[in-house]
Amino acid sequence: MNVILIAVIILGVVGLVSAVMLYAASKKFAVVEDERIGKVAEVLPQANCGGCGYPGCSGFAAACVKAADGGSLEGKLCPVGGQAVMEKVAGILGMAVEKAVPKVAVVRCNGTCANRPRVVEFDGVRSCRVQLLSGTGETACAFGCLGGGDCVSVCQFGAISINPETGIAEVDEKRCTACGACVKACPRKVIELRPKGPMSHRMVVLCVNRDKGAVANKVCKASCIGCGKCVKTCQFEAITLNNNLAYIDPAKCKLCRKCEEACPKGAIHAINFPPRKPKAEKPAVAAAPAQKAAPAVAEEKKEA
Amino acid sequence: MKTFKIGGVHPSENKFSAGAPVRRAGLPKQAVFSLYQHIGAPAKPVVAKGDVVKVGTMLAEADGFVSVPVHSSVSGKVSKIDAIVDASGYRRPAIFVDVEGDEWEESIDRTPDLVTLDRHPELTAEEIVSRIKAAGIVGMGGATFPCHVKLTPPKGTKAECVIINAVECEPYLTADHRLMLEKPDEILVGVSLIMKAVGVNKGYIGIENNKPDAIALLTEKAKAYPGIEVVPLRVKYPQGGEKQLIAAVTGREVPAPPALPIHVGAVVQNVGTTFAIYEAVMKNKPLFERVITVTGKDVKNPSNLLARIGTPMAQLVEECGGMPEDTGKVIGGGPMMGKALMNLEVPVCKGSSGLLLLSEKEARRMEPQPCIRCAKCVDACPMGLEPYLLATASALRNWELAEENHITSCIECGSCQYTCPSMRPILDNVRMGKTTVMALIRARNAK
Numbered sequence: 197m198n199v200i201l202i203a204v205i206i207l208g209v210v211g212l213v214s215a216v217m218l219y220a221a222s223k224k225f226a227v228v229e230d231e232r233i234g235k236v237a238e239v240l241p242q243a244n245c246g247g248c249g250y251p252g253c254s255g256f257a258a259a260c261v262k263a264a265d266g267g268s269l270e271g272k273l274c275p276v277g278g279q280a281v282m283e284k285v286a287g288i289l290g291m292a293v294e295k296a297v298p299k300v301a302v303v304r305c306n307g308t309c310a311n312r313p314r315v316v317e318f319d320g321v322r323s324c325r326v327q328l329l330s331g332t333g334e335t336a337c338a339f340g341c342l343g344g345g346d347c348v349s350v351c352q353f354g355a356i357s358i359n360p361e362t363g364i365a366e367v368d369e370k371r372c373t374a375c376g377a378c379v380k381a382c383p384r385k386v387i388e389l390r391p392k393g394p395m396s397h398r399m400v401v402l403c404v405n406r407d408k409g410a411v412a413n414k415v416c417k418a419s420c421i422g423c424g425k426c427v428k429t430c431q432f433e434a435i436t437l438n439n440n441l442a443y444i445d446p447a448k449c450k451l452c453r454k455c456e457e458a459c460p461k462g463a464i465h466a467i468n469f470p471p472r473k474p475k476a477e478k479p480a481v482a483a484a485p486a487q488k489a490a491p492a493v494a495e496e497k498k499e500a
Numbered sequence: 501m502k503t504f505k506i507g508g509v510h511p512s513e514n515k516f517s518a519g520a521p522v523r524r525a526g527l528p529k530q531a532v533f534s535l536y537q538h539i540g541a542p543a544k545p546v547v548a549k550g551d552v553v554k555v556g557t558m559l560a561e562a563d564g565f566v567s568v569p570v571h572s573s574v575s576g577k578v579s580k581i582d583a584i585v586d587a588s589g590y591r592r593p594a595i596f597v598d599v600e601g602d603e604w605e606e607s608i609d610r611t612p613d614l615v616t617l618d619r620h621p622e623l624t625a626e627e628i629v630s631r632i633k634a635a636g637i638v639g640m641g642g643a644t645f646p647c648h649v650k651l652t653p654p655k656g657t658k659a660e661c662v663i664i665n666a667v668e669c670e671p672y673l674t675a676d677h678r679l680m681l682e683k684p685d686e687i688l689v690g691v692s693l694i695m696k697a698v699g700v701n702k703g704y705i706g707i708e709n710n711k712p713d714a715i716a717l718l719t720e721k722a723k724a725y726p727g728i729e730v731v732p733l734r735v736k737y738p739q740g741g742e743k744q745l746i747a748a749v750t751g752r753e754v755p756a757p758p759a760l761p762i763h764v765g766a767v768v769q770n771v772g773t774t775f776a777i778y779e780a781v782m783k784n785k786p787l788f789e790r791v792i793t794v795t796g797k798d799v800k801n802p803s804n805l806l807a808r809i810g811t812p813m814a815q816l817v818e819e820c821g822g823m824p825e826d827t828g829k830v831i832g833g834g835p836m837m838g839k840a841l842m843n844l845e846v847p848v849c850k851g852s853s854g855l856l857l858l859s860e861k862e863a864r865r866m867e868p869q870p871c872i873r874c875a876k877c878v879d880a881c882p883m884g885l886e887p888y889l890l891a892t893a894s895a896l897r898n899w900e901l902a903e904e905n906h907i908t909s910c911i912e913c914g915s916c917q918y919t920c921p922s923m924r925p926i927l928d929n930v931r932m933g934k935t936t937v938m939a940l941i942r943a944r945n946a947k
């Protein structure tokens with residue numbers, strides 16, 4: 197009986213002392229966490245992809261709260277959640293959110309097996325970085341997509357894949373969240389994040405070859421040779437020519453598609469545009485109004 | 501018999517051309533001189549289109565300390581300064597010379613007599629190094645590191661011995677072997693020149709035991725040269741690696757990078773480089789030709805050719821009986837560390853030690869199987885690394901893990917991949933990881 201009593205008393209006293217110490221410690225060393233961070237983190241997609249530039253979703257939430265205290269959410273964008281999530285975040289923090297431009301990853305290479313002949317065979321590990329160690333890869337092009345799939349292995353959303361027929365990477369626009377992981381992974385900097393554009397319509401130079409025209413022409417049928425015809429054609433000064441390579445500035449491009457026609461190599465592509473009405477060889481009277489109607493529709497879409 | 505302690509493999513030697521005396525390759529119609537024939541800053545052209553050059557005329561000068569000049573190997577007219585597609589497929593600046601006749605610069609001593617060091621007691625160490633630098637000599641075993649840099653020990657270090665790398669541990673290659681049999685005295689004078697340049701009185705020549713004729717000949721001849729000793733070594737790959745050779749000959753281990761061989765008091769030079777040093781210092785002949793082995797199981801006439809630098813590889817293949825029908829891969833260098841060539845118009849460079857033609861069947865890799873954890877790669881690694889771990893870390897892009905496990909110490913000898921019973925592409929991944937980690941370290945240090 198005595199033994200039990202002693203044990204109970206000792207345990208009771210130890211428990212009491214510990215409780216007092218813990219209470220004191222919890223008051224003394226309390227970490228005041230902004231409860232908004234937790235709330236913001238809850239509405240984020242929890243993909244932890246790092247596309248926003250912060251270490252994971254909680255890091256981004258903390259950065260948003262800090263930015264909100266600073267007065268503006270400018271420049272903060274969750275690429276996965278997009279506009280909808282940012283509006284929720286802004287709601288929690290009592291801020292207004294600017295309209296973000298939705299972006300998408302674009303593989304700027306059209307060196308398909310048909311366009312860009314394979315000159316050697318690579319027998320090692322299917323990885324772009326490994327291929328680069330031994331040379332320019334399977335084609336003679338020193339700039340384009342290697343088709344090794346480094347971008348595929350880093351994409352968390354299954355949005356990018358190597359098309360076995362063309363041998364180059366392809367982006368599934370519905371799945372792409374523009375987190376930018378593939379852009380970082382691509383050792384040749386072929387992939388670029390570009391604004392999706394109205395109705396997902398956009399004009400892109402699908403080539404990154406900076407060799408001189410004669411060389412670029414030899415290695416690939418669809419390469420940009422830096423001839424500058426598109427630059428002259430563009431009325432909006434949206435196209436620049438640097439290092440024998442044309443680049444279309446998405447902010448200035450008005451999607452008129454004139455450069456597409458001007459490009460002698462077919463390196464400029466109009467993506468997601470409805471197929472053009474085939475030009476009738478002998479323009480019939482009935483066809484004329486239809487042809488005129490098409491540009492009008494395009495202009496309406498542009499304004500929308 | 502001496503050898504290095506850790507790891508190593510013994511691939512079948514296949515030295516088909518060991519009995520073929522060195523013969524001169526024909527002059528090319530057009531010689532192409534890449535400005536990137538060495539490690540370091542590319543050379544700067546000093547000639548222009550239309551200039552007439554002779555054999556031995558300087559075409560491009562060294563651009564900085566870690567850089568060497570490029571000399572013409574032919575006489576003729578500079579036709580253009582343009583880009584060539586090099587062995588890896590990239591375009592590099594190069595000087596093209598259309599060959600006319602074979603006229604040499606008068607300053608080059610073309611007599612065959614041996615010039616020993618006794619005849620030129622006035623040569624100082626600085627004089628030797630500056631002549632080597634002016635002759636554009638680089639490490640001719642394949643690394644192409646400028647030779648004069650190695651002979652100028654950094655402050656705070658002191659050379660204790662010179663080691664000549666006459667191991668030629670790569671299968672197939674026999675260029676160094678033939679050179680030793682045909683120019684033993686010149687090589688020994690070259691060794692004494694290097695010893696004088698770095699101020700030591702001990703020189704070792706490390707030769708693998710599969711070249712008994714070269715060991716016997718050089719041991720006999722070396723008796724006349726004080727301080728030079730021939731060290732026979734047990735056949736083991738990669739004994740020709742600088743660190744492995746030092747360990748085999750002196751028993752000293754070179755610490756992990758950034759430590760250099762000089763930190764254990766060793767200066768290592770390839771035997772081909774040693775011969776080039778002799779010619780440069782004693783004969784005033786810049787580096788513009790070298791011995792290159794052209795070989796392969798199906799090559800009609802495997803040979804050791806003394807080729808002018810700038811000769812297209814395709815011409816060398818023709819001189820050895822032409823391209824075998826089912827050639828699947830052409831490798832520049834040996835089978836273990838050489839690199840597959842993207843095209844055969846690549847010219848001979850200062851570092852081209854061999855040209856290996858593999859048949860379609862030999863060239864094809866086998867399907868990799870899962871790792872069976874046998875640890876053969878760990879046993880084979882001459883640097884004491886864990887290749888399976890480094891390969892996995894690299895493939896999973898875990899650069900921290902790779903760096904912690906000393907991926908930067910890898911010498912890329914390929915023993916791990918050679919020994920792997922599952923045919924796993926270990927070296928592919930390790931090499932990729934190593935370049936990535938080195939880039940990360942450089943970026944970190946630059947901050």
